[in-house]
Amino acid sequence: MVLIAPSMLSADFSCLKDEVKALAMAGADWIHLDVMDGHFVENLTFGPMVIKSIRPYTNLPFDVHLMVDNPSKMIPWFVNAGADIITIHAEACKHLDRAVELIKSYGKKAGVSLNPSTPETVLEYVADKLDLVLVMSVNPGFGGQSFNPLMIEKIAKIKTMFKGKKALIEVDGGINALTAAECKAAGADVLVAGSAVFANGDYKKNIEALR
Numbered sequence: 570m571v572l573i574a575p576s577m578l579s580a581d582f583s584c585l586k587d588e589v590k591a592l593a594m595a596g597a598d599w600i601h602l603d604v605m606d607g608h609f610v611e612n613l614t615f616g617p618m619v620i621k622s623i624r625p626y627t628n629l630p631f632d633v634h635l636m637v638d639n640p641s642k643m644i645p646w647f648v649n650a651g652a653d654i655i656t657i658h659a660e661a662c663k664h665l666d667r668a669v670e671l672i673k674s675y676g677k678k679a680g681v682s683l684n685p686s687t688p689e690t691v692l693e694y695v696a697d698k699l700d701l702v703l704v705m706s707v708n709p710g711f712g713g714q715s716f717n718p719l720m721i722e723k724i725a726k727i728k729t730m731f732k733g734k735k736a737l738i739e740v741d742g743g744i745n746a747l748t749a750a751e752c753k754a755a756g757a758d759v760l761v762a763g764s765a766v767f768a769n770g771d772y773k774k775n776i777e778a779l780r
């Protein structure tokens with residue numbers, strides 16, 4: 570069993586509430602929301618006001634992926650917007666442990682994401698606190714990039730490292746039916762997919778193909 574978290578980055582931004590409803594109908598497990606600030610990554614997407622505006626249209630967990638510098642400042646904004654899981658990048662935090670504690674202090678699930686070049690060892694001393702580890706399998710910033718095959722080894726290492734711990738392993742970037750199977754075999758629990766879910770408009774078929 571693997572959970573599928575479609576990324577709203579590939580949705581039609583002119584009708585986000587309809588897209589969220591369609592994804593729920595199509596069998597999505599979580600809604601993945603890519604927040605980009607134009608600093609940490611070279612792209613600018615949406616913020617808490619947009620997330621709050623679509624929150625009433627589904628009960629699915631909102632999985633908020635913060636690709637922003639200094640995420641601690643913004644964590645309360647996304648709590649207020651209705652996030653269930655808040656994931657921050659290890660590379661964006663001077664005080665990762667404190668930022669994780671901040672997310673948890675609001676009763677939200679805390680995730681840490683790693684860019685492809687960041688070793689999993691940075692998670693060692695926060696591992697017990699995490700609900701989610703987000704392995705980036707592309708350099709963050711854009712949808713539609715190709716999967717970095719070296720991340721299969723990284724997923725397997727994280728799986729071993731997190732044995733007996735509660736954190737789920739989520740993989741994000743370049744997921745299609747082929748890479749999904751490899752990630753699952755290496756130990757992934759949740760797969761984020763943008764282009765593969767939204768391609769040709771049959772969300773249900775696409776989600777089933779990934780699963």
Ligand code: DX5
Binds near residue numbers: 578579707741742743
């Ligand atoms: C990339 C984002 C991803 C992205 C995935 O920076 O974090 O969530 O939307 O898109 P695909 O599935 O097209 O690689």
Ligand code: ZN
Binds near residue numbers: 576601602603741761
């Ligand atoms: Zn993402």
